[in-house]
Amino acid sequence: MTTSLLSLRDVGKRYGRAPAVLAGVSLDVAGGDVIGILGGNGSGKSTLLRILAAVARPSTGTRTGHPVLGYLPDRFPAGHRMRAPAYLAHLGRAGGLSTRDASTRAAAWLRRLELTSAERDGAVPLRELSKGNAQKVGLAQALLHDPDVLVMDEPFSGLDRSAHGVLADVIAERREQGGAVVFSEHRTEVAAAHTTALYRLSGGRLIPAVPTSPATARMRIVLTGTDPEWAPDGLISSTVRDERTELLVHAEHCDAVLAEALRNGASVREVREVRDLPDAREVLPE
């Protein structure tokens, strides 16, 4: 039996006199879980994640567990004059790291997330960073303390393709190390590509998913010699790493994607069905 790192029981949330945003939400987050939260605009995803990250309290119900938490908020406070390395080192120290540890870890994450050297080395103030780069600093901040539970609000939005790949690796690593990840995402396919379980927030409730249908089967294709911006029909995600392009595509588009890639002079390095999501679920219709 796996032990929960974090649990919500019958959680409700209401802002003032407005109708409840969350009602009777229960969720267990255990080591190895990668949980995706889907939902339309205003459905309460950010509210739920804020409660999981303990930056907001539920109006009713309980939250239990004391894991080391990393939290990427929906809007990263990027209005600072501070530079990314100094900002992260400051947060690291505030969270109990030594100055040296905080600076080393901050630099390592910024390098891994591929901030340009000017941004990384502190030439650019936070408030002048692009949305994607601010998101990377936010991610580095969330990862700084090596969290047991990583809670991220729409982490894939605004990231370039290569950072998508890094984030996918980070999620997989947390899981392999016995940690857990919970993140929100509005695109079902993007969430399903990285999760072990998917839920949808609707009417304030967290709806469990229904089993994956064969129509949602996916293929991973690794190519060399393609344009990194190539986006064929059926594409779910695309990651560029070491001059290889790794595509995740809906299975029914696989043959057409391969044919088009070969026509354009690419070389096929690998094609395989993705079966690594035992609990991945297709979600209920909107």
Ligand SMILES: Nc1ncnc2c1ncn2[C@@H]1O[C@H](COP(=O)(O)OP(=O)(O)OP(=O)(O)O)[C@@H](O)[C@H]1O
């Ligand atoms: N601090 C707050 N005070 C008052 N109302 C709030 C507050 N935070 C969120 N809300 C309201 O609660 C509802 C749910 O918002 P929330 O941001 O949790 O949804 P969301 O699913 O993350 O939306 P989106 O995808 O648009 O970011 C919305 O109607 C929002 O206006």
